[in-house]
Amino acid sequence: MKVIDDLLAAQAELSRRPVEAILAALDRVAARWLDHADPIRREAEARLAETTGLAPAMLRRGLDETITRLRGIGELLDQDLGSRYALDGFVQRARGVRSRAFGPGLLVAVFSGNVPGISSFDMALALALKSACLARPAREEPAFAPLFARSVAEVDPLLGRCLAVQRWSYDEDWPYARAGAVVVYGSDRSVEAVRRLVPGGVRFLGHGHKISFALVAREAAVAETARRLALDVAMYDQQGCVSPHMAFVERGGPLSPLAFAEACGDALAELEREMPRSRLSQEEALALRSARDEAEFDADAVFGSQGNLAWTVIHYEAPAFMPSPLNRLIRTYAVDEIGDVVEVVSPYRSYLQTVAYAGPADRREELAGRLGALGATRVCPLGMVQQPGPLWRHDGRPAAGDLVRWIDIEEPSGP
Amino acid sequence: MEEELLRIFAGAPFSFEDVALRIFARQYERCLPYRRFCDRRGKSPAQVTDWREIPHLPVTAFKHARIYSGQGEPAHYFQTSGTTQGQERRGRHYFEKLDLYAACSRPIFKRFILPDRERIPMLMLAQPPAANPHSSLSWYFDQQAQAFGESAAWFVDEHGLKVAELEAALKAAEGPVLLLGTAFAFVHMVDSGLSVRLAPGSRVMETGGFKGKSREVGRDELYRLIQGALGPDVVCLNQYGMTEMSSNCYDQTLVKGSSRKGGPAWVRVRMLDPETLEEVPHGTPGIVAVTDLANLYSCAFLLTQDIGVAYEDGFEVLGRAPGSEARGCSIAMDEFLQVNRL
Numbered sequence: 003m004k005v006i007d008d009l010l011a012a013q014a015e016l017s018r019r020p021v022e023a024i025l026a027a028l029d030r031v032a033a034r035w036l037d038h039a040d041p042i043r044r045e046a047e048a049r050l051a052e053t054t055g056l057a058p059a060m061l062r063r064g065l066d067e068t069i070t071r072l073r074g075i076g077e078l079l080d081q082d083l084g085s086r087y088a089l090d091g092f093v094q095r096a097r098g099v100r101s102r103a104f105g106p107g108l109l110v111a112v113f114s115g116n117v118p119g120i121s122s123f124d125m126a127l128a129l130a131l132k133s134a135c136l137a138r139p140a141r142e143e144p145a146f147a148p149l150f151a152r153s154v155a156e157v158d159p160l161l162g163r164c165l166a167v168q169r170w171s172y173d174e175d176w177p178y179a180r181a182g183a184v185v186v187y188g189s190d191r192s193v194e195a196v197r198r199l200v201p202g203g204v205r206f207l208g209h210g211h212k213i214s215f216a217l218v219a220r221e222a223a224v225a226e227t228a229r230r231l232a233l234d235v236a237m238y239d240q241q242g243c244v245s246p247h248m249a250f251v252e253r254g255g256p257l258s259p260l261a262f263a264e265a266c267g268d269a270l271a272e273l274e275r276e277m278p279r280s281r282l283s284q285e286e287a288l289a290l291r292s293a294r295d296e297a298e299f300d301a302d303a304v305f306g307s308q309g310n311l312a313w314t315v316i317h318y319e320a321p322a323f324m325p326s327p328l329n330r331l332i333r334t335y336a337v338d339e340i341g342d343v344v345e346v347v348s349p350y351r352s353y354l355q356t357v358a359y360a361g362p363a364d365r366r367e368e369l370a371g372r373l374g375a376l377g378a379t380r381v382c383p384l385g386m387v388q389q390p391g392p393l394w395r396h397d398g399r400p401a402a403g404d405l406v407r408w409i410d411i412e413e414p415s416g417p
Numbered sequence: 418m419e420e421e422l423l424r425i426f427a428g429a430p431f432s433f434e435d436v437a438l439r440i441f442a443r444q445y446e447r448c449l450p451y452r453r454f455c456d457r458r459g460k461s462p463a464q465v466t467d468w469r470e471i472p473h474l475p476v477t478a479f480k481h482a483r484i485y486s487g488q489g490e491p492a493h494y495f496q497t498s499g500t501t502q503g504q505e506r507r508g509r510h511y512f513e514k515l516d517l518y519a520a521c522s523r524p525i526f527k528r529f530i531l532p533d534r535e536r537i538p539m540l541m542l543a544q545p546p547a548a549n550p551h552s553s554l555s556w557y558f559d560q561q562a563q564a565f566g567e568s569a570a571w572f573v574d575e576h577g578l579k580v581a582e583l584e585a586a587l588k589a590a591e592g593p594v595l596l597l598g599t600a601f602a603f604v605h606m607v608d609s610g611l612s613v614r615l616a617p618g619s620r621v622m623e624t625g626g627f628k629g630k631s632r633e634v635g636r637d638e639l640y641r642l643i644q645g646a647l648g649p650d651v652v653c654l655n656q657y658g659m660t661e662m663s664s665n666c667y668d669q670t671l672v673k674g675s676s677r678k679g680g681p682a683w684v685r686v687r688m689l690d691p692e693t694l695e696e697v698p699h700g701t702p703g704i705v706a707v708t709d710l711a712n713l714y715s716c717a718f719l720l721t722q723d724i725g726v727a728y729e730d731g732f733e734v735l736g737r738a739p740g741s742e743a744r745g746c747s748i749a750m751d752e753f754l755q756v757n758r759l
Contacts, residue, residue, distance in 0.1 A: 116745025295475035
């Protein structure tokens with residue numbers, strides 16, 4: 003395939019470039035994207051609003067957050083590789099070993115369409131690892147990746163030649179044959195479909211189905227926390243794997259769990275004015291309608307927008323684990339002790355991802371240890387689920403560390 | 418009101434709006450869960466003057482609350498079967514007595530299934546009512562068999578479909594016959610390899626979805642398979658009904674030559690936008706909302722979980738909504754429930 007030939011030819015050239023020079027170019031790309039007046043940024047905002055239906059205010063906010071992460075890639079390399087310079091040459095490690103890291107050469111990335119802009123990180127990381135990237139954007143969000151690739155090419159033509167964006171079907175295997183690594187975001191079904199096509203020996207990183215939730219300790223059961231929860235629910239209409247499906251609220255705080263649920267509804271109503279929910283498919287609308295109907299007869303309280311399905315908060319006085327149909331529907335569950343949640347979520351350990359926490363730091367650590375033992379991979383402040391730092395270990399794995407391979411030089415031991 | 422409804426079922430002229438509003442007032446008065454549901458929407462009989470504004474109760478309510486507007490204790494109830502979502506609660510449809518149910522079902526059946534005949538041999542791919550007393554389908558088949566069956570035989574027992582007996586009965590048939598059953602029972606029948614050639618005028622009435630059974634087949638495909646098993650002259654007809662309804666709607670193949678569905682004068686089917694619950698125009702898909710005036714003892718105003726499209730000459734049901742999926746690596750409730758069989 004010509005596209006692969008071209009990418010690998012450009013990558014051979016890129017492999018001779020010092021990592022700092024690549025990072026500097028990526029920084030210039032990020033600067034363009036963070037300039038709201040830049041034509042490519044404006045085009046992206048317009049096209050994304052059109053293709054995803056997400057609110058312009060949300061897209062602006064989301065793009066700023068996503069692009070800002072690119073500026074931390076140097077730090078990420080230092081964290082995962084010990085030093086970014088391991089990509090340029092051998093660096094000293096313990097016991098006299100000297101090591102050098104190589105990127106995947108060609109990263110093939112299959113993206114999902116739930117969080118527009120997020121593909122920029124993998125594409126930029128591939129470049130920082132002196133590798134090319136063949137990106138397949140999702141059908142629902144085909145606009146961002148080509149624009150990002152174009153912006154890179156405008157800033158730095160060689161880097162631009164190391165990126166290609168195109169779509170292929172889930173049964174085609176040609177993209178993977180010469181890849182060094184393949185990363186897939188999407189449903190378990192999509193991840194499995196790609197995994198079957200990737201040759202053995204090619205590194206495969208699948209990010210399949212995940213469920214995130216929120217914990218509100220009694221000390222934090224106040225209206226401001228409810229506003230933060232509402233923001234996490236509203237962002238990307240809850241489609242992110244980091245978006246909370248449910249919130250467990252501890253009894254005994256300034257707001258009762260029920261009052262907290264109502265406050266969350268008020269905040270969602272406010273956000274609906276600022277960044278209204280996207281259009282729904284028939285299936286999505288029906289799923290929301292059914293969940294609301296069911297709740298009307300089995301929940302302890304339902305707060306919801308009138309005359310439409312813009313937002314819904316369903317409250318229960320006893321805890322359970324029930325994912326949301328998404329699109330701004332959250333269930334809140336009262337618990338006596340926040341630690342009770344560990345038992346409630348433990349049957350679903352393989353799904354657990356982000357835990358958004360509001361409460362005192364000293365209680366957080368013990369909880370995080372128990373949730374981490376189950377399989378949760380991130381505890382972040384409530385209201386910040388969509389802003390993982392550049393050092394984020396997505397699904398518990400080192401983003402750069404998983405993509406490199408090492409060569410070590412061992413010194414002869416003693417005479 | 419029973420008397421009045423019986424006259425309507427017998428063909429007496431009536432004002433749909435007037436009867437609907439009076440039933441609404443009665444059910445609002447008598448059924449507390451429904452009254453609360455209406456109150457939360459600010460719709461009481463005092464406020465509602467157009468029958469289209471009467472709130473449609475989601476059928477899921479039958480699982481969680483006693484939806485009963487009769488007097489005294491109900492004489493009987495029918496129970497819904499499980500769905501794809503596994504170990505969930507079952508709904509119950511309570512009846513003060515079964516008189517209206519029996520009376521409304523026959524004229525509809527006659528009109529859409531037997532417009533051209535008085536009686537026909539009937540073969541039921543279902544359990545007899547004695548074996549499954551809370552199945553509305555068994556009860557309904559039995560009613561029709563009593564009214565229109567030249568003979569009646571049942572071909573499902575606790576072990577499943579009695580294929581050999583069914584095949585023998587079909588081969589022995591001398592003229593046209595009518596087979597009745599769930600869509601899934603007919604899948605079993607065709608999978609068994611049964612093969613006969615029924616006389617012209619024979620017909621199949623099937624109903625219901627597949628409800629998470631091992632094999633799902635599209636309706637066109639099912640009809641092709643049935644004709645493969647029973648011969649090319651068999652006419653297949655779909656019934657649209659549910660435990661929560663008393664009346665049914667049917668394909669109008671035999672009366673209009675169109676498979677779009679029609680119902681009796683006391684049933685109105687409208688499609689509502691799932692987001693706003695406003696009625697959508699003809700040709701646009703929406704949630705099927707049924708007003709069935711025969712549901713006097715429970716609730717006549719139902720919101721189903723089916724998607725359908727209305728047209729000038731009838732309506733089509735596109736099926737139970739498949740459930741929503743997340744757009745990325747999160748998982749939406751429906752997918753989660755399917756994977757985990759909760």
